[in-house]
Amino acid sequence: MTYLRMIVCSIFSVVLLLVSGCSTPRFVSDSDARAAADSPDVRRRISLRMQLAVEYYQAGQLQSALEEVRQVLLVSPNTASAYSLRALIQMDLNDTEHAEQNFQYAMKLEPKNSDVMNNYGWFLCQTNREKESIALFERVLSDRMYATPVKAMINAGVCSLRLKDIRNAERYFMLGYQEQPNNPSINANLAKIFFDRAQYEKARFYIQQVIKDEIFAADVLWLAIKIDSKLGDQSSVTNLGTQLRRRHPNSKEFALFQKGAFNE
Numbered sequence: 001m002t003y004l005r006m007i008v009c010s011i012f013s014v015v016l017l018l019v020s021g022c023s024t025p026r027f028v029s030d031s032d033a034r035a036a037a038d039s040p041d042v043r044r045r046i047s048l049r050m051q052l053a054v055e056y057y058q059a060g061q062l063q064s065a066l067e068e069v070r071q072v073l074l075v076s077p078n079t080a081s082a083y084s085l086r087a088l089i090q091m092d093l094n095d096t097e098h099a100e101q102n103f104q105y106a107m108k109l110e111p112k113n114s115d116v117m118n119n120y121g122w123f124l125c126q127t128n129r130e131k132e133s134i135a136l137f138e139r140v141l142s143d144r145m146y147a148t149p150v151k152a153m154i155n156a157g158v159c160s161l162r163l164k165d166i167r168n169a170e171r172y173f174m175l176g177y178q179e180q181p182n183n184p185s186i187n188a189n190l191a192k193i194f195f196d197r198a199q200y201e202k203a204r205f206y207i208q209q210v211i212k213d214e215i216f217a218a219d220v221l222w223l224a225i226k227i228d229s230k231l232g233d234q235s236s237v238t239n240l241g242t243q244l245r246r247r248h249p250n251s252k253e254f255a256l257f258q259k260g261a262f263n264e
Contacts, residue, residue: 188210
């Protein structure tokens with residue numbers, strides 16, 4: 001995942017997951033679920049397993065994450081955030097059908113859960129339903145109690161770019177910039193928007209925010225090189241090119257740099 005296309009899916013505020021396997025989810029009565037997970041000891045074990053599930057997911061250990069999820073849902077099967085996490089894991093496993101089922105079930109359980117809406121919105125964006133995803137992100141952003149609105153702003157910005165709706169993409173990223181001016185994804189995307197508009201000084205301002213945080217992804221360096229090339233700053237182009245060669249010698253960006261293909 002590149003910084004220019006990076007999205008930040010929510011890290012789950014509630015602690016629970018779902019049985020592995022791919023069957024359609026089924027409701028367990030609220031009274032039974034509450035009774036099973038009511039004791040402090042059980043809640044503590046559920047919390048620990050959910051933390052492990054999230055850590056495994058973030059580390060790319062998807063089967064281990066699913067196993068922790070399965071163990072949690074054996075005890076507490078009716079928690080929306082659990083189905084949302086399982087769906088994200090299934091997205092990474094390219095199991096689109098069951099990811100959809102779990103997202104929809106999570107939405108059925110808690111239709112006003114902004115974390116769930118944000119994650120489901122990203123799923124819709126990735127499955128070519130960008131307009132539906134934008135509608136969900138707007139619902140998330142209308143929730144004044146949502147703790148991490150920047151995630152939805154970035155997601156909405158990226159999905160607007162997929163729709164070639166540059167005006168709204170800029171709006172979402174600028175909203176995010178007001179909240180987190182040092183966010184590398186926001187700055188990289190704004191740099192790309194202004195570069196495409198030939199507003200090179202603005203583009204340089206935002207890409208330098210990324211570079212100064214020592215984020216040297218190949219696409220970040222290449223965009224910075226193209227911006228400085230347009231501004232005639234050959235010294236910076238040379239220095240950035242050296243970084244690109246040292247850090248990403250086999251990248252397509254370095255191949256383009258070697259050809260001097262600054263307009264591609």
